[in-house]
Amino acid sequence: xxxxxxxxxxxxxxxxxxxxxxxxxxxxxxxxxxxxxxxxxxxxxxxxxxxxxxxxxxxxxxxxxxxxxxxxxxxxxxxxxxxxxxxxxxxxxxxxxxxxxxxxxxxxxxxxxxxxxxxxxxxxxxxxxxxxxxxxxxxxxxxxxxxxxxxxxxxx
Numbered sequence: 770x771x772x773x774x775x776x777x778x779x780x781x782x783x784x785x786x787x788x789x790x791x792x793x794x795x796x797x798x799x800x801x802x803x804x805x806x807x808x809x810x811x812x813x814x815x816x817x818x819x820x821x822x823x824x825x826x827x828x829x830x831x832x833x834x835x836x837x838x839x840x841x842x843x844x845x846x847x848x849x850x851x852x853x854x855x856x857x858x859x860x861x862x863x864x865x866x867x868x869x870x871x872x873x874x875x876x877x878x879x880x881x882x883x884x885x886x887x888x889x890x891x892x893x894x895x896x897x898x899x900x901x902x903x904x905x906x907x908x909x910x911x912x913x914x915x916x917x918x919x920x921x922x923x924x925x
Contacts, residue, residue: 780843784913785835790845794826800912800919804904807832811841813912815863815920819828822850823857827913834905836896839907843890854855867914874903911923 793799797814811831818825827848829841842886851857858866866886870893873880878898882891894916 770833774895779836779880780892781839783813784839784842785848786843788847788902790826790828790842791830791915792851793830795863796918797828798919800915802908802912802915804833804837806904807834809837809905809908811837811908811912813841813909813916815881815916818852818857823852823859823864825852825857827909829909830904831908833908834902836893836902837905837908840880840890840893840906843888843893844909844913846890847890860920863913864917867910870910873897877919 791810793814797816799812799814800805801810801812809831809920810833812871813827813829813831815824816826817823825848827845829845831838831841836839870884873878873882874897875892876897877900878895880897881894884891887893893906896902
């Protein structure tokens with residue numbers, strides 16, 4: 770295992786053991802996603818800024834393998850970092866990021882996640898080589914996508 774692979778594995782394990790964004794509150798609009806293959810479950814909320822046009826925060830709770838838990842934590846961390854930098858995502862930006870994440874994870878290792886765009890979540894790039902684990906890594910991202918689609922539908 771290369772030094773980079775070891776670092777990525779450590780990032781995933783750290784986020785699985787010490788997850789970020791696990792402060793889901795009662796009454797929030799959530800998306801609940803379940804991976805029927807392995808039993809992973811994630812319930813996720815997108816929290817919007819005061820104007821309602823940008824994602825200020827991601828909160829979640831769930832259970833399952835370290836990959837699904839780390840992926841949700843990494844998504845929450847990425848949202849938090851973007852908001853702290855004054856660059857919180859618009860729905861369109863998050864939708865594009867989810868599509869890029871999905872493409873990389875479905876590439877079977879051919880496409881690596883860009884560290885500039887994904888930060889520590891780029892550690893999940895290696896998951897793409899293990900088809901059975903892709904759904905685990907995608908769970909939180911699919912929940913976020915579901916909330917974005919519902920919000921867009923409500924606005925029509």
